[in-house]
Amino acid sequence: xxLLKVLKAHKQVTSSKGYCMRTIWVTFQHEGIHKYPGAxxxxxxxxxxxxxxxxxxxPHRHMFHxxxxxxxxxxxxxxxxxxxxxxxxxxxxxxxxxxxxxxxxMADDLAAQIQDMYPGRYIKISVAEDNENGCEMEYPVExxxxxxxxxxxxxxxxxxxxx
Numbered sequence: 001x002x003l004l005k006v007l008k009a010h011k012q013v014t015s016s017k018g019y020c021m022r023t024i025w026v027t028f029q030h031e032g033i034h035k036y037p038g039a040x041x042x043x044x045x046x047x048x049x050x051x052x053x054x055x056x057x058x059p060h061r062h063m064f065h066x067x068x069x070x071x072x073x074x075x076x077x078x079x080x081x082x083x084x085x086x087x088x089x090x091x092x093x094x095x096x097x098x099x100x101x102x103x104x105x106m107a108d109d110l111a112a113q114i115q116d117m118y119p120g121r122y123i124k125i126s127v128a129e130d131n132e133n134g135c136e137m138e139y140p141v142e143x144x145x146x147x148x149x150x151x152x153x154x155x156x157x158x159x160x161x162x163x
Contacts, residue, residue: 021122022078025069026085029131034098035059064098064106065131070114071122071141079118087117103127107137115139 039045040057068088072078091113098106107125114123122141128134 022072022075023069023122023124024072024079024081024084025067026081026088027065027067028085028089029063029065030089030092030096031061031094032064032096032098033059033061034101036102037100061095062129063131064103065126065128065134066110067126068110068114069122069124070118088114103129103135104137107135111137111139 035058036045036053036056038057040054045056046052046054066088068084070079070084088110091110101109104127107127110125110127111123115121120141123139124136125139126134126136
């Protein structure tokens with residue numbers, strides 16, 4: 001019975017499926033300009049052949065498409081997704097100069113802002129250039145207050161506490 005309480009404290013119970021992680025997701029897009037420094041001079045990128053991407057070394061425009069998942073703790077608008085989307089959109093105003101940032105770097109920056117606003121939640125972010133190529137990044141919850149499961153004694157203590 002104590003194990004059930006521990007599990008309930010971390011994740012919620014659905015009526016018929018047992019334990020699950022709930023997430024909501026939203027999408028938005030914004031215009032941005034960035035570049036890939038060195039792409040115009042690196043011989044692996046500036047090949048002069050079919051695989052040449054030297055143009056990436058110069059500032060170029062994209063529509064950056066985002067899809068953001070965030071953990072919620074119950075099924076009745078823990079985070080209202082329209083409000084969440086509007087908050088995310090307000091983080092970006094006008095055409096952004098992303099300078100040298102890759103999609104992965106943009107996802108990391110956004111994750112940091114989301115974690116400040118909604119701490120202790122799993123987050124996943126997809127960022128795509130022109131909704132064509134991109135990245136998907138997952139940011140699991142870091143539980144710094146739990147037992148150290150690399151320590152056999154800590155494991156035994158957890159199981160002993162459940163008796």
